[in-house]
Amino acid sequence: MVLPPTVLGFYMVIIMGPKGIIGHVWRSVTGGSLLFTFPGIAFAAVVCSLPFALQPMKAAFQKIDRRLLESAYVLGLSRMETFFRVVIPNSINGIVAAAVLVFLHCMGAFGVLLMVGGSLSGETKVASIAIYEAVESMNYREAAIMSLCLIPISYVFLLLVNKLNEES
Secondary structure, three states: OOOOHHHHHHHHHHHHOOOOHHHHHHHHHHOOOOOOOHHHHHHHHHHHHHHHHHHHHHHHHHOOOHHHHHHHHHOOOOHHHHHHHHHHHHOHHHHHHHHHHHHHHHHHOOHHHHHHHOOOOOOOOOHHHHHHHHHHOOOHHHHHHHHHHHHHHHHHHHHHHHHHHHHO
16 A cells, blocks of 8 residues: 555566566466456456455454354354355445445556556556546547546445445
8 A cells, every 4th residue: 555556566567477476377377478468457456456445344344243253153153154154244345345445446546557557559558547648648638538437437436335334
């Protein structure tokens, strides 16, 4: 959360490149590169956004009544069964809120995505990069239209997160 996105992006390029651990595994499984691909962008965006998921999930997990967990153990459920049958269902609002926050952060991410995905039109160009490139080329009308489209989308998701936090 405190690293500049380009620093995180640089290290993602290193580990996702052909000589990096993740890039090497990816190449051996798929035969292709992870950099400058949609799966690479998705992976980098999720890694970059994970800190935003921790707080809502932590809050949801802390709200679980300990007596529910104790009852599950008394009834013979293992820790894994308790997690999937008690913890997850009772934390779903926090988990969904975390997913929405990660999605919103990914939508606006810039540095990491530019480093890992580049800006290949029709392949790896994301909204934040497209807006930046429109401004850079002084096409303010196009940048304004794209920006205006993102405002209601972001607002709807923000309302969803607030609603989920109220219910949990």
